[in-house]
Amino acid sequence: MTAVTHYFKNVVDSVKTTLIGLGITGKYLLQKPITVQYPDERLPIPNRYRGIHYLEQEKCIDCLACARACPIDCIEMDAVRHGKELEWISFTLDYQKCMFCELCVYPCPKDCIHMGTEFAFVSYDRSEFVHDLLSYRGMARDAKVRMVEAEKKKKAKEEAKKAKEGAQAAVVAEAADDEGEEASSEDA
Amino acid sequence: MLTFDPAIGFSSAVLAVQSAESGLKDGFGTNAIQDFLVGVKPEYVPAWAVPLTAIGIAIGIVLAIVSVLAMFSTWLERKVSGHIQCRFGPMRVGWHGWLQPLADGVKLLLKEDMIPLGADRTLYVIAPALVLASLLGAMAAFPLTETFYFANFGLGIFMILALTSTTTIGVVMAGWSSNSKWSLYGAMREAAQVVAYEIPLGISLLVPIMVAGSFNLIEVSQGQGGGYGILNWNIWPWVNPFMLPAFVLFFVAILAETKRAPFDLPEAESELVAGFMTEYSGIRWSFFFMEEYAAMFLYCVVGSFFFFGGFESPVTSLAESVGGTNSLLHQLGAASTIVLKGFAGVFLMMWLRWTLPRVRIDQVMTMGYKYLTPLALVCVLGAGLWEAFIAPHLWWRS
Amino acid sequence: MSTTKTYEPSISRTEGRPLAGGEREYMIDVRTQDMEVNMGPQHPATHGVMRVLVRADGELITGAQPHLGYLHRCAEKIGESVEWLQYLPYTDRYDYLAAMNNNLGYSMAVEKLMGIEIPRRAMMLRTLCAELNRIGSHLIAIGTYGLDIGAFTPFLYMFREREWMMALFEKICGARLTYSYIRIGGVFNDAPPGWLSEVEAFCDTFEVKWREYYDLLIQNHIFVKRTADIGVITREMALDFGLTGPMLRGSAIDWDLRRDTPYELYDEICKDKAFEIPLASGEKGTLGDCWDRAWVRAMEMMESIKIVRWCLDKIEPGPVIGDIPKTLRIPPGEAYVGIENPRGELGHYVVSDGGKIAVRCRVRGPSFVNLAVLEELMPGALLADTIAIIGSTDIVVGETDR
Numbered sequence: 001m002t003a004v005t006h007y008f009k010n011v012v013d014s015v016k017t018t019l020i021g022l023g024i025t026g027k028y029l030l031q032k033p034i035t036v037q038y039p040d041e042r043l044p045i046p047n048r049y050r051g052i053h054y055l056e057q058e059k060c061i062d063c064l065a066c067a068r069a070c071p072i073d074c075i076e077m078d079a080v081r082h083g084k085e086l087e088w089i090s091f092t093l094d095y096q097k098c099m100f101c102e103l104c105v106y107p108c109p110k111d112c113i114h115m116g117t118e119f120a121f122v123s124y125d126r127s128e129f130v131h132d133l134l135s136y137r138g139m140a141r142d143a144k145v146r147m148v149e150a151e152k153k154k155k156a157k158e159e160a161k162k163a164k165e166g167a168q169a170a171v172v173a174e175a176a177d178d179e180g181e182e183a184s185s186e187d188a
Numbered sequence: 189m190l191t192f193d194p195a196i197g198f199s200s201a202v203l204a205v206q207s208a209e210s211g212l213k214d215g216f217g218t219n220a221i222q223d224f225l226v227g228v229k230p231e232y233v234p235a236w237a238v239p240l241t242a243i244g245i246a247i248g249i250v251l252a253i254v255s256v257l258a259m260f261s262t263w264l265e266r267k268v269s270g271h272i273q274c275r276f277g278p279m280r281v282g283w284h285g286w287l288q289p290l291a292d293g294v295k296l297l298l299k300e301d302m303i304p305l306g307a308d309r310t311l312y313v314i315a316p317a318l319v320l321a322s323l324l325g326a327m328a329a330f331p332l333t334e335t336f337y338f339a340n341f342g343l344g345i346f347m348i349l350a351l352t353s354t355t356t357i358g359v360v361m362a363g364w365s366s367n368s369k370w371s372l373y374g375a376m377r378e379a380a381q382v383v384a385y386e387i388p389l390g391i392s393l394l395v396p397i398m399v400a401g402s403f404n405l406i407e408v409s410q411g412q413g414g415g416y417g418i419l420n421w422n423i424w425p426w427v428n429p430f431m432l433p434a435f436v437l438f439f440v441a442i443l444a445e446t447k448r449a450p451f452d453l454p455e456a457e458s459e460l461v462a463g464f465m466t467e468y469s470g471i472r473w474s475f476f477f478m479e480e481y482a483a484m485f486l487y488c489v490v491g492s493f494f495f496f497g498g499f500e501s502p503v504t505s506l507a508e509s510v511g512g513t514n515s516l517l518h519q520l521g522a523a524s525t526i527v528l529k530g531f532a533g534v535f536l537m538m539w540l541r542w543t544l545p546r547v548r549i550d551q552v553m554t555m556g557y558k559y560l561t562p563l564a565l566v567c568v569l570g571a572g573l574w575e576a577f578i579a580p581h582l583w584w585r586s
Numbered sequence: 587m588s589t590t591k592t593y594e595p596s597i598s599r600t601e602g603r604p605l606a607g608g609e610r611e612y613m614i615d616v617r618t619q620d621m622e623v624n625m626g627p628q629h630p631a632t633h634g635v636m637r638v639l640v641r642a643d644g645e646l647i648t649g650a651q652p653h654l655g656y657l658h659r660c661a662e663k664i665g666e667s668v669e670w671l672q673y674l675p676y677t678d679r680y681d682y683l684a685a686m687n688n689n690l691g692y693s694m695a696v697e698k699l700m701g702i703e704i705p706r707r708a709m710m711l712r713t714l715c716a717e718l719n720r721i722g723s724h725l726i727a728i729g730t731y732g733l734d735i736g737a738f739t740p741f742l743y744m745f746r747e748r749e750w751m752m753a754l755f756e757k758i759c760g761a762r763l764t765y766s767y768i769r770i771g772g773v774f775n776d777a778p779p780g781w782l783s784e785v786e787a788f789c790d791t792f793e794v795k796w797r798e799y800y801d802l803l804i805q806n807h808i809f810v811k812r813t814a815d816i817g818v819i820t821r822e823m824a825l826d827f828g829l830t831g832p833m834l835r836g837s838a839i840d841w842d843l844r845r846d847t848p849y850e851l852y853d854e855i856c857k858d859k860a861f862e863i864p865l866a867s868g869e870k871g872t873l874g875d876c877w878d879r880a881w882v883r884a885m886e887m888m889e890s891i892k893i894v895r896w897c898l899d900k901i902e903p904g905p906v907i908g909d910i911p912k913t914l915r916i917p918p919g920e921a922y923v924g925i926e927n928p929r930g931e932l933g934h935y936v937v938s939d940g941g942k943i944a945v946r947c948r949v950r951g952p953s954f955v956n957l958a959v960l961e962e963l964m965p966g967a968l969l970a971d972t973i974a975i976i977g978s979t980d981i982v983v984g985e986t987d988r
Contacts, residue, residue: 007558007559010559010807011559011563013807014807014808016807017801017805017806017807017808018540018543018544018806018807020801020802020805021543021544021801021802021806022539022540022543024543024798024801024802025272025539025542025543025739025802026272026539028271028272028273028274028743029268029271029272029539031274033270033271033274033275033276034274034275034746035274035275035276037276037279043753045756046756046757046760046778047778048756048757048758048759048760048775048778049756049760050759050760050761069671069672070672071668071669071672071673071675071676099675099764100761100764101674101675101678101764101766102760102761102766102774103671103672103674103675103766106774107912115760269738269739272739273738273739273742273743274742274743274746275742369621369623370623373645373969376644449736450736450808452736453970456736456970457630458630458631458733458734458735458736458973459631459969459970459973461629461630542738542739543737543739543802544736544737544806544808545732545735545736545737545803545806545808545809545812546735546736546737546808546812546970547808547811547812548811548812548968548970548971549645549968549969549970550645550968551811551812
C-alpha cells in the first residue's frame with residue numbers, strides 16, 4: 001500500500017466507522033431505556049435468591065449444623081433444653097461477616113434455615129448488623145403447653161410408677177411379712 | 189468565596205474596547221443600556237459612572253446567558269448520554285430531572301474550596317476565572333438577533349477565535365499551578381492541541397468567509413438570506429461544493445478546541461484522572477465546566493452562522509413575511525433559530541462523544557497537521573477557484 | 587510507537603560524573619530527568635487497586651514497574667484453614683468476574699483427589715455455566731478496555747448483556763457475582779424449569795448484539811489506531827513469560843486447555859468440532875498487539891455461545907450431584923488441575939493428608955502470570971498506551987493479589 005492510498009484509506013475508514021458507530025448509538029438513543037427507576041419499580045427477584053436469612057424457629061432443633069458449616073463462623077445460637085422442648089435465648093447471624101454462600105442451608109437436618117429475597121440491610125450502627133433471626137424468645141406457647149402436658153404426663157407416669165412400685169413394695173413387704181411370720185413361726 | 193473579580197475586570201476591559209469600536213452600530217447592547225441610563229441618571233451621579241454601570245449590566249446579562257447555557261447543556265448531555273446508553277439519566281429533581289443542574293450548582297457552591305498545599309495559590313485562584321473570562325468576552329460578540337448584541341464589529345469572527353483561544357492560558361496556568369503531575373500532563377496536552385487546531389479551524393472558516401465576503405457574523409447571515417430561508421445556506425453544494433468538507437474539518441477542529449471527545453485528552457479521565465482540573469473542586473471546578481459547555485455552544489453558533497444560514501430559516505422568513513423586517517416576531521424567529529441551531533451542533537458533539545473512543549496525543553497532532561490542515565487548504569483553494577470562475581456564471585448566485 | 591527506545595546511562599560532559607537513572611544530557615548543560623508518576627493504586631484505569639510506577643520523559647514512557655499486593659486477602663492461607671467445602675465461597679472471590687470457572691477449577695482438583703464420578707447432567711450444567719461466565723468475563727474485559735481507550739457507551743451496552751447473564755445465574759443459584767454454584771461432586775441445584783430455554787433466548791439475542799459491539803468498538807478506526815501496533819508480544823516473548831489464555835492466542839500460539847488437556851465434557855465437544863479456537867493474525871497491525879488480544883476475546887465469546895448451544899442440545903435429565911458425604915474427608919495425596927479461565931490457565935494445587943482440611947491449597951492465577959509482561963511492554967510507549975496495554979492484559983487484581 002503506498003503512502004497516498006494509506007492516507008486516504010485512513011480518512012475514509014475513520015469517517016465510515018464513525019458513521020457506523022453513530023448509527024448504532026443513534027438507534028439506541030431512540031429506543032426505550034432498559035433500566036428501571038429503582039425504588040419505585042423493582043425487578044423481580046427469583047425464588048432462589050440468596051438474601052437475608054429467615055428461620056423456621058418451630059422446626060429448629062439447635063443442632064448447630066449450620067453454624068458448623070459456616071466458613072466464617074458468623075452463626076451463633078443458644079437455647080436451653082427442657083426435655084424435648086427448647087427455650088430459645090438467641091440465634092444471631094453477623095451480616096458484617098456473612099458472604100451469602102448458602103452453605104448453612106444445605107446441612108440442616110430439619111430444613112429450617114433459608115435465604116430470603118430481602119437484600120437491603122442498612123444501618124448507621126455496626127452492632128445492628130448482628131441480626132437476630134428469632135421470631136420469639138423463650139418458649140412457644142404450644143411448646144409450653146406441650147411441656148406442661150409432658151411434665152404432667154411424666155409426673156402422672158412417675159406417680160403411677162411410684163404407686164405401682166409402692167404397691168409392689170407393699171406386696172413384697174407383705175410377702176416378706178408372711179415369710180417372716182412363717183419363719184418366725186418356724187423358728188418358734 | 190466567589191472569585192468573579194478577575195473575570196469581571198478582564199471582560200469589562202474587553203467590552204470597553206468593543207463598545208468604543210462599535211459605537212456607531214445601532215441596536216441593543218451596551219450602547220442601548222447606556223442611553224437608557226443617561227436618560228434616568230440623577231444629577232448627583234457623576235458622568236463616568238454611567239458607562240461602567242452599563243458594562244456591569246451587560247456582563248451580568250452575558251454571565252446569566254452563559255450560566256443558563258451551561259446548565260441546560262449539562263442536563264442535555266446527561267440525558268443524551270443516558271438515552272444513548274439505554275438508561276434514563278437524571279430523573280429525580282423535577283420533570284425528567286430538569287432541575288438537576290440547579291441542584292448540582294447549589295452543591296458546587298457549598299462544597300469546600302480546596303487549594304492543595306504545594307499549589308501556587310495566586311495562579312491557582314486566577315486560572316478558572318481567566319478561563320471563564322475569556323469565554324465571557326467572546327460571548328459578547330454573539331448576536332442573538334440582527335439587532336440584539338453587545339458588540340458588533342467588522343472582524344467579529346476573529347474576535348471570537350482570538351478570545352476563545354486564550355482559554356488555553358488559563359488551562360495551562362491551572363495545570364501548572366496545581367502541583368500535580370496529572371494536571372501538568374493535561375495542561376501540556378491542551379496547549380499542544382489548541383495550538384495545532386487553531387490552524388485548520390481558521391483555514392476552514394476561510395471558505396464561508398470567502399463566499400460571504402465578510403467577517404461579520406450578522407453580514408454573513410444576511411448574505412445567506414432568501415430562498416425560503418433554507419436554499420441559500422452556505423453548506424449546500426450548489427452554493428459551493430467545497431463547503432461541506434470544510435464544515436467537516438471545522439467541526440473536527442472545534443471538537444478539539446473545546447476538548448470534547450474524541451479529543452478530550454487534556455482531561456482524559458481514564459488516563460490523567462481529570463487532567464488539568466484534577467485538583468480543583470467546588471465552584472472553581474464548575475468554572476471550567478461552564479467554560480467547556482459555553483464554548484461548545486459558541487463554536488456551534490459560529491458554525492451555524494458560517495455554514496447553516498445563521499438567522500435564516502423557514503421560520504424566520506415566514507415571520508419576516510408576516511411581521512416585516514425587524515418586527516418582534518422576526519426577532520423571536522431569528523433568536524430561536526440561532527439558539528436551536530447552536531444546540532443542534534451541541535447535540536451532535538454529544539452524540540459523537542458518547543460514540544467514539546479517545547485518540548492519542550501523537551494521533552491528535554498527526555490529524556491536525558497532516559490531515560486537517562492540508563485538506564482545509566485544499567478546500568480553500570477549491571472554493572476560491574469556484575468563487576472566481578464558476579460562481580459568477582450561476583444564476584442563483586447572482 | 588512500536589519501536590522501543592532505550593536510554594543508556596552516560597557520563598555528564600560538564601561534570602564528568604555518570605548520569606543517574608533517567609537523567610539525560612541533551613546539550614552541554616541541559617540535563618533532564620525523568621518524571622516518576624504513580625499510576626494507581628487509586629487510578630481510574632488500573633482495574634482495581636494495582637499500582638504502576640511509571641518513569642516518563644514527557645509523554646514517553648521509559649520504564650514501568652507494576653506493584654502488587656493492595657488487594658491481598660490471604661486466599662491460599664484461608665484454604666489451608668477451612669474445610670474443603672467451606673473454601674468454595676472463597677474461590678469465587680479471587681477472580682470475581684469468572685467465579686464459576688474458579689469454582690470449577692477448585693472442585694475438579696478436589697474431585698481428582700477423591701477419584702469420584704460426576705453425573706452427566708452436572709457436567710453439562712458446569713460446562714454451560716462456565717462458558718456463560720466466560721462470555722460475561724470477556725464482556726467486561728472488552729467493555730472496560732473500551733472505557734480505558736475512552737469509549738464509554740460500548741461498556742454499558744456490554745453491561746446490559748452481562749446483566750442478563752447475571753440474571754440467569756441469579757435464577758439458577760441465587761447470586762449475581764459470587765456464585766458458589768459448582769461444588770465438589772456436582773452442582774448445588776438443578777436448573778429451574780424453563781431456565782434452559784431462557785439461556786437459548788440469551789444466546790439468540792447475544793449473537794445479534796455481538797455484531798454491534800464488533801462494529802461499534804472493535805472495528806472502530808480510532809480504536810484500531812489506538813490498539814494496533816501497541817504492546818506487541820512476540821511469540822517468543824509470550825512463551826518466555828508463560829502467558830496463557832487470550833494473551834497467548836493473541837500472539838498466535840495455538841494453545842487452549844479446553845482442547846489440549848480436555849476436562850469435563852470438552853473432549854466430546856472437541857470431537858463434535860462444536861467450537862474452534864480463534865487465533866490472532868495481526869490483521870490490523872503487528873501480530874501480538876493489543877488489538878489482536880481484544881479481537882481474540884471478542885471471537886471467543888462467539889465460540890462460547892457455540893459451546894453453550896451444544897450443551898443445550900445434548901443435556902438430559904438426571905441427578906446433578908454424586909453421592910457426597912456432608913463432611914468431606916479427602917484421601918491423602920496431591921492433585922493439580924489447570925482449567926482454561928477467561929484469563930488463562932487457572933491452576934489449583936491441593937494437598938490432603940486425609941483430614942477435613944487441606945494441607946496446601948495453591949492457586950496459579952492467570953492474571954498474576956500475565957501481569958509480568960507489563961514491565962517489558964511499557965518502555966517506549968506513550969502514556970496513553972500504558973492504559974491500553976494494562977487494559978489488554980485484562981487483569982483482575984483480586985486474582986493477582988489473592
